[in-house]
Amino acid sequence: MDALLTTDLPLPAFRRGKVRDVYDLGRSLLIVATDRISAFDCIMPEGIPGKGRILTQVANFWFDATRGLLPNHLEATRVEAYPEVLRPYAALLEGRSILVRKTAPLPVECVVRGYLAGSGLKEYGRAGTVCGIPLPPGLRNADRLPEPIFTPSTKAEEGHDENIDFATMAGLIGQDLALRVRDASLALYRRGCELALERGILLADTKFEFGLLEDGSLMLIDEVLTPDSSRYWLADAWKPGANPPSLDKQFLRDYLETLPHWNKQPPAPHLPPHVIQGIQERYLDLASRFGVS
Template structure:
C-alpha cells in the first residue's frame, strides 16, 4: 500500500492539520483523514499506509457509541451522499472522510486521564499536581489514579499545547460551559473505558474537542477515542511503574525518543519500514478488537 500524504479536491481549503485536510462546503465541512502521522508536533516525512481509514472508522464507531451522551458533528460518512462535485473522488474518499456540521470550536482541548502518563506524569513529578489537581504522593508511571481527572490544555495553532487548570479554562469559555464540558468529557471517558475493558484494553487517557452550533448547543467534533488521540494499553500486560504495551502511537514516540541527534524540531527524521509497520499493526489491532474493518 502507498500512504496518502495530501489531497487536492475541487473545493475551497478550510484548513490543513497535522493529519486531516478540511474543505469548505458552506454550512458543512468535508474532513479527509490522510495517512500523515505526527509526533512532538512534527509531521513525519513518511505516512502510515491506510492510517486515515483506520482513524476514521475508529472515530465513527465511537461517535455512534457515545451519541446518547452528547450529539456529534457527523452528517454523512458515505461518499455517495456527498455533493456531485466529489463523486469523481469517491474511491479516494471512501472510508477516510466524513461530512460534518460546521461549528464554532472551543479554544481548548479536553483531556481526561485515568492513569498517570505523558505530560501529566512529567508535571506530577515536578509539582505533585496535574493541571492544578493535587494527586497522592508516590505515584509512578502508569499508576491508576484514584478517579479520572479532567485536565484541559490550550489548543495551539503553532508549537505545543499547554496544560491549564480549570479556572483558566473557565476564564476562556465561561464557567457554565466549562462545567458542562468537564462533565461530558468525564462521561465520554467512562464510556470509552467500559467498552475498551470488555476487549482487554485499558484507556489510559484521551482528548476530546467540542464545538458550538449557531443555537449555542454543545456537540462533539474532530475525532474521538482514536489511537492518535488516546493511550490504549493491553490490560493483561499493564504493570504500574513500567511502560505498558500500547495500541497507539507511543511506539513511534518511543522510537523517536531513543533516536540520537534529533531535537524534536523540524525537519523530522525519516522512518524505517519496521517503525511504519509497527505503528500500522498496532492501529489495526485496536480496530480489530472493536470489530472494525479498516
C-alpha cells in the same frame, strides 16, 4: 499500499491539519483523514499506509457509541451522500472521509486522564500534581488514578499546546460552558473505558474537542477516542510501574526518543520500515478490536 500524504479536491480549502485535510461546503465540512502521522508537533516525512481509514472508522465507531451522551457533528460517512462534485473521488474518499456539521470550535483541548502517564507523569514527579491537581503521594508510572481527572490545555495553532487549570479554561469560555464541557468529557471518557475494557484494552487518557452551534448547543467534534488522540494499553499486560504495551502512537514516540541528534524540531527524521510497520500493526490491532478496519 502507498500512504496518502495529501489531497487536492475541487472544493475551497478550510484548513490543513497535521493529519486531516478539511474542505468547506458552506454549512458543512468535508474532513479527509490522510495517512500523515505526527509526534512532538512535527509531521513525519513518511505516512502510515491505511492510517487515515483506521482513524476514521474508529472515530465513527465512537461517534455512534457515545451519541446518547452528547450529540456530535457527524452527518454522513458514505460518498453517495456527499455532493455530486465528489463522486469522481469516491475511491480516495471512501472509508477515510466524513461530512460534518460546521460548528464554532472551542479554543481548548479537553483532556481526561485515568492513569498516570506522559506529561502528567512528568509534572507529578516534579510537583505531585497533574495540571495543578494534587494527587496522592507514591504513585508510579501507569498507576490508575483514584478518579479520572479533567486536565484541559490550550489549542495552539503552531507549537505546543499548554496545560491549563479549570479556572483558566473558565476564563476563556465562561464558567457555565466550562462546567458543561468538563462533565461531558468525563462522561465520554468513562463510556470509552467501559467499552475498551470489554475488548481487552485500557483507555489511559484521551482528548476531546467540542464546538457550538448557533443556538449554543454543545457538540462533540473532530475525532474521538482514536489511537492518535488517546493512549490505549493492553489490559492483560498492564503493570503499574512499567510502560504497558500500547496500541497508539507511543511506539513512534519511543522510537523518536532514541534518536540522539534530533531536537524535536522540524524537519522530522525519516522513519525506517520497521517503525512504519510497527505503528501500522498496532493501529490495525486496535481497529480490529472495535470491528473496523
